[in-house]
Amino acid sequence: MRRVGWTLVLSLLLGAPVWGKTGVALVHGKGGADLANPSVAWDYWTTDMIKAVTKNFTVPYVVCHYDGTKYMWVAAGQVAQQLYDFITQQGITDLVIDTHSFGGIVIRWIFSNPTYDWRYPTIINRTRWINSIAAPQKGSEAADLAGTLSGSWLVGWLVDLVGENTDSTRNCRTDWMAYYNQYYLKGTAGRPALPKTVYWISGWGLWNDYWWTFHYQDIGLATLSGIAGLPGEDDGMVAEYSARAVGVQWFRTEANHHHNRRNDFRAIGTALGTDF
Amino acid sequence: MKRAWVLLLFSLVVTAAWAAEWGVLEPGPYPGPASPGPKHSSKLYVVRAVVENGQAEVVLPLTQPKGALAVVLGDRPQGAAVRGKALPRREFFEPELSAMDLSPEGVRFDLSALAPGEQRLVLSGLAKPEVQIAVAEPESPLALSLQVTPLAARSGEAVVVTAELADERAVRRAQVLARLSNGKQLLLRDDGEAPDARAGDGVFTGAFTAPEVAGFAPVELRVEAGGQRWDGTPFARVATAAVMVTKPASGVAPEGVQVAPEALAVPLLPASGRFRVEVLYAAGQTAFAYAQEEVQLAGEAAAVSVPRPQETWGADKALVRLLNLDTLGVEAELEVPLTPLGPAPDFRVLGQKAQPLPASKAEAARRFGDPR
Numbered sequence: 001m002r003r004v005g006w007t008l009v010l011s012l013l014l015g016a017p018v019w020g021k022t023g024v025a026l027v028h029g030k031g032g033a034d035l036a037n038p039s040v041a042w043d044y045w046t047t048d049m050i051k052a053v054t055k056n057f058t059v060p061y062v063v064c065h066y067d068g069t070k071y072m073w074v075a076a077g078q079v080a081q082q083l084y085d086f087i088t089q090q091g092i093t094d095l096v097i098d099t100h101s102f103g104g105i106v107i108r109w110i111f112s113n114p115t116y117d118w119r120y121p122t123i124i125n126r127t128r129w130i131n132s133i134a135a136p137q138k139g140s141e142a143a144d145l146a147g148t149l150s151g152s153w154l155v156g157w158l159v160d161l162v163g164e165n166t167d168s169t170r171n172c173r174t175d176w177m178a179y180y181n182q183y184y185l186k187g188t189a190g191r192p193a194l195p196k197t198v199y200w201i202s203g204w205g206l207w208n209d210y211w212w213t214f215h216y217q218d219i220g221l222a223t224l225s226g227i228a229g230l231p232g233e234d235d236g237m238v239a240e241y242s243a244r245a246v247g248v249q250w251f252r253t254e255a256n257h258h259h260n261r262r263n264d265f266r267a268i269g270t271a272l273g274t275d276f
Numbered sequence: 277m278k279r280a281w282v283l284l285l286f287s288l289v290v291t292a293a294w295a296a297e298w299g300v301l302e303p304g305p306y307p308g309p310a311s312p313g314p315k316h317s318s319k320l321y322v323v324r325a326v327v328e329n330g331q332a333e334v335v336l337p338l339t340q341p342k343g344a345l346a347v348v349l350g351d352r353p354q355g356a357a358v359r360g361k362a363l364p365r366r367e368f369f370e371p372e373l374s375a376m377d378l379s380p381e382g383v384r385f386d387l388s389a390l391a392p393g394e395q396r397l398v399l400s401g402l403a404k405p406e407v408q409i410a411v412a413e414p415e416s417p418l419a420l421s422l423q424v425t426p427l428a429a430r431s432g433e434a435v436v437v438t439a440e441l442a443d444e445r446a447v448r449r450a451q452v453l454a455r456l457s458n459g460k461q462l463l464l465r466d467d468g469e470a471p472d473a474r475a476g477d478g479v480f481t482g483a484f485t486a487p488e489v490a491g492f493a494p495v496e497l498r499v500e501a502g503g504q505r506w507d508g509t510p511f512a513r514v515a516t517a518a519v520m521v522t523k524p525a526s527g528v529a530p531e532g533v534q535v536a537p538e539a540l541a542v543p544l545l546p547a548s549g550r551f552r553v554e555v556l557y558a559a560g561q562t563a564f565a566y567a568q569e570e571v572q573l574a575g576e577a578a579a580v581s582v583p584r585p586q587e588t589w590g591a592d593k594a595l596v597r598l599l600n601l602d603t604l605g606v607e608a609e610l611e612v613p614l615t616p617l618g619p620a621p622d623f624r625v626l627g628q629k630a631q632p633l634p635a636s637k638a639e640a641a642r643r644f645g646d647p648r
Contacts, residue, residue: 030375030376031374032374073604101375113601116601138314139314140376142376142378143376144316144516145320145376145378146377146378147496147516148320148322148410148498148514148516149322149349149378149408150377164377165377166377169376169377170494172376173518174314174316175313175314175424175427175517175518175520176494176518176520178313178314178427179313179427179520180604182307182311182427182428183428183554183597183599183606184599184604189302189304190302190304190305190307191301191566192297192299192566193299193301193302197631199633199637204646204648205646216366216367216368216370217368217369217372218370219367219368219370219384220368220369220370220372220373220380220382221370221373223345223347223368223384224373224376224378226345226412226414227345227347227412229317229318229320229414231317236372237372237375237376248631248633249641250633250637250641250645251641251644251646251647252645252646252648253644253645253646254646254648255646257372258370258371258372266644266646267644268644270644271640271643271644274636274637274639274640275636275637
């Protein structure tokens with residue numbers, strides 16, 4: 001009895017909630033509007049990844065799903081509702097947020113602007129930390145390339161061939177991220193610190209499927225890396241300098257942008273699961 | 277006494293302010309008002325051609341074929357040849373590319389075997405009536421570096437576009453044209469006439485006036501450069517950038533920012549909406565602290581009091597920013613000189629904040645990381 005009492009006292013003193021409940025949220029990156037569909041968001045991560053992150057589904061979890069074509073603050077509104085519901089309905093007091101790519105920007109918007117939305121403070125207060133995989137924190141030269149090749153500069157039917165950039169791709173351009181980093185986001189050099197720690201994982205590999213049938217996918221990423229002029233090392237979509245611009249280094253991975261949101265080429269999900 | 281009176285007055289008229297916040301920054305370069313956008317370095321150009329009978333012919337100016345690629349996105353040419361000799365071809369399909377609004381399918385041709393200079397490339401087996409070819413020359417010494425100043429402009433302010441052509445030696449002849457997303461064009465010059473700083477240095481400059489926008493909108497630029505290198509061989513480059521333009525709904529009132537030991541009082545013009553006043557405190561060229569306050573206005577003027585805690589008293593200047601939380605524009609940005617009320621902070625101490633990994637994460641990094 002005395003031991004229980006001391007445990008209670010110590011827990012209170014150390015700030016660890018005795019009846020705290022841990023949960024994990026996964027926030028995907030940009031893509032199509034159909035990412036607002038829960039099953040599409042699930043497939044983005046894959047079952048193996050979610051299973052690894054949640055330790056065989058034993059840790060309460062939410063797989064956020066938002067329209068992958070929208071600006072970060074629009075996406076953040078959708079994500080915030082899902083996080084808020086998860087936290088309040090399940091009594092989560094110790095939330096770990098795992099993000100991939102643009103998902104890291106969406107979450108950084110929430111944590112940078114706590115007064116922007118009434119749900120944000122609850123989310124921030126209940127979060128332990130954020131694990132950010134390959135987030136284009138300073139933008140992506142691949143998004144710049146999409147702008148260079150986009151239909152907005154063209155006339156006639158060629159516009160249909162290359163298409164128009166979505167809001168989320170514009171959001172990921174290096175100029176746009178430089179602007180938001182300078183004025184509206186926290187966490188980069190010279191800016192206020194984020195209220196919770198971000199641990200980054202950056203990717204430097206391209207040729208993950210060299211010996212497999214999907215080698216042509218590697219060629220796609222390597223080609224993009226080459227023509228977009230991604231500086232330094234990169235994962236095919238996001239240069240490491242950009243992924244490392246916010247937070248504390250966790251680790252680098254050879255998994256490319258295709259694989260670093262999955263638990264296949266490298267055990268990224270198992271690594272994330274070590275938080276629990 | 278006068279300062280105290282002004283502050284008292286301001287404290288009475290501050291309207292619906294909340295969320296005051298301040299903190300120490302990891303010391304970093306002081307950005308100053310009107311700071312430039314990022315530099316975009318490009319060794320890329322794009323050519324287009326009409327397709328006839330499944331074939332298209334384009335002229336590629338090559339400066340360094342080694343490692344160079346010609347990439348066709350959104351179509352699958354069956355072959356490419358120069359002077360009848362086929363180029364190595366690889367198809368790809370990467371769904372990830374569609375996340376960046378790029379076609380997930382395409383074909384790349386290796387240009388390494390070609391000689392520098394103009395090369396006539398014939399593509400065959402094309403399905404679409406027109407083709408766009410992106411050519412990257414990653415090992416070329418010739419790069420176009422594009423930068424826009426400022427990154428954040430107000431409607432009516434001047435925006436300077438700088439495009440530097442860096443090569444082994446100065447380019448012999450070049451034309452550098454900026455196309456703006458509002459349909460206007462701007463010829464950049466290297467003639468030493470303002471805004472160009474020096475004639476013939478390979479830095480081409482031009483300026484335009486930030487247009488009227490509805491609240492806040494980017495103006496995008498696509499800069500195309502072409503001409504002859506020092507040895508007469510042709511070249512082409514393209515790069516894009518953007519300037520973020522705000523049509524201010526408010527602003528800092530003409531009486532300016534009032535400085536007191538404990539706070540800065542920032543008078544705002546009448547406006548409606550949510551605003552954030554942010555202050556960066558700096559000593560010399562090092563920013564080391566910040567403070568901010570938010571205010572909701574409904575057509576009235578306001579004076580916003582932003583904290584100036586003792587930790588900032590070593591600052592000799594403050595960068596005051598007025599941000600519009602509805603449009604996400606930058607309404608105003610101005611530098612306010614401060615009389616230091618204390619010594620400048622020891623930046624070496626402030627900078628020593630390396631955060632160790634929690635033990636579980638350190639172990640996971642050892643197990644799952646791929647350092648090299």
